[in-house]
Amino acid sequence: MLEKNKLYTIWVYLQAEPLFWLTLTIGAFLVGDYLYKKSKLNPLVNPVAISILLVASILIATGISYERYFNGAKFIHFMLGPATVALAIPIYKQIHLIKKETTSIFISLIAGSLFAIFSTYFFAKLMKLDIEIIYSMMPRSVTAPIAMGISELIGGVPSLTAIITILTGIVGASFGTFALDILRVKDMTARGFAFGLASHGIGTARAMSRNETAGIFAALALGLSGVATSIIIPLLFKLINF
Amino acid sequence: MLKSIFIIFLFQLIGESIQKYFELTIPGPVIGLILLLISLILTKSTKNIFITKTKEEITTTSNFIIGYLSLLFVPIGVGVVMHLSYLENNYIEVLGVIFFSTVLTIGFTALLMEIINNQFKKHARKK
Structure with a gap:
């Protein structure tokens, strides 16, 4: 019981910090990119769409709001400006x-x-x-x-x-x-x-x-x-x- | 690395300031892109080692960022999925319009541009 409690405490801490959401976003993208390359760049295996669906299903499954996620992942979003x-x-x-x-x-x-x-x-x-x-x-x-x-x-x-x-x-x-x-x-x-x-x-x-x-x-x-x-x-x- | 990041950020910063000041509809980063492009063209034939070294550094950093351009759309894309309810009962209609219009626009634009380019090539050969 104590162990489970501890895990929950860690989760509560992590989901409030950007590190978790940044790691998740990059991880989901690596999965999408891997599948895209594996499919020999098949346009239907779009890496953006795959990673979006992966992250969104995790958010829906854990009941985390988009706002909380974005608050962590905004550092990736921020790079859109410099990339332009x-x-x-x-x-x-x-x-x-x-x-x-x-x-x-x-x-x-x-x-x-x-x-x-x-x-x-x-x-x-x-x-x-x-x-x-x-x-x-x-x-x-x-x-x-x-x-x-x-x-x-x-x-x-x-x-x-x-x-x-x-x-x-x-x-x-x-x-x-x-x-x-x-x-x-x-x-x-x-x-x-x-x-x-x-x-x-x-x-x-x-x-x-x-x-x-x-x-x-x-x-x-x-x-x-x-x-x-x-x-x-x-x-x-x-x-x-x- | 750090120097090139500083320069890219600086150009975006200038772009954003110009956009706000003149209340333009063009986003700040696009203005930053135009200004950086102009600076690159103006320093094209310079022999100054500091400038050429910096340009090399910016090229390396830019290639790295652009290589992961797709990743940068994930956070906003997740928002799209989470807020799909905004479309209410119009999912199919909206997706239908997006699908047909986008695919046709890509086909039309590419075909038009290829035809014009081929015309020019023929013309150049005749000369």
């Missing part, structure tokens, strides 16, 4: 390729961003979703902090946008490869660019793990589409009555 800044390095390394494709980058950026926004609006209307949900969905293809900012601006619900945006990243990373293989797109710059444009950071991470050139163009699209979409959507709302 660090993307300047691979972009710089491929600047000659980017200069060579400036025109196609610019046209694909504008056309692709408009396609993402209008197809979302079209399918959401088709599904007869509430207008508030539609507004929350429209900026979903860009990185979460930008998407949430746009959502707030146009009358969406930012927290709903965060959920939809992350789901978009996982869907893009898991199914985008199939679309590109069916269409027989071989150009690595085009493949990567499409991933970054349509499914932001999670899509970029997937592209980076497959091919360096694709990864760099994904990172480029991630940054550019974030800027483009935050200009396009408010502009569209001024021009058209959605």
Whole structure:
């Protein structure tokens, strides 16, 4: 009885400290990454999705609130900012390729961003979703902090946008490869660019793990589409009555 | 290592300050990325050993962080799973829209870009 009590005391102490949640997050990710590599980089075995489900099931099983978990795991979350800044390095390394494709980058950026926004609006209307949900969905293809900012601006619900945006990243990373293989797109710059444009950071991470050139163009699209979409959507709302 | 972490943090800090000051919708880290990229381009042909050494160090650190980019999405992703109830009774519809729109956007964008690139290549060959 005493032993059990002691274990419980240790658990109470540990679950209040970041160390436990950091170890759990990294451990879950190593499992996801191992399975991803074992599957020979099969897009359906997405390491992010696997580790998210592992951690979430542990939280649900132990009855720990997300807020308590995040309070510990926020140090990992924090690194998203520096990682974004660090993307300047691979972009710089491929600047000659980017200069060579400036025109196609610019046209694909504008056309692709408009396609993402209008197809979302079209399918959401088709599904007869509430207008508030539609507004929350429209900026979903860009990185979460930008998407949430746009959502707030146009009358969406930012927290709903965060959920939809992350789901978009996982869907893009898991199914985008199939679309590109069916269409027989071989150009690595085009493949990567499409991933970054349509499914932001999670899509970029997937592209980076497959091919360096694709990864760099994904990172480029991630940054550019974030800027483009935050200009396009408010502009569209001024021009058209959605 | 420490020097490169300091520089990356510093650029984010400057980016965040600019974003707050001008009330921009572009996130601070993206502004930090742009500023770091500009600095790298401006110091491209420098022979200063301190600068070239620092750039090498930043490259090593950046490659390390970017190598684990996927991991960084786990904490916020867990939040998504725990708050799925926000979608109320619209799960299937919302997932359907995300699925079709995302896959089509990836296909459309990649195909368009490949076609334009091929046009340019043909053009260049003719010359």
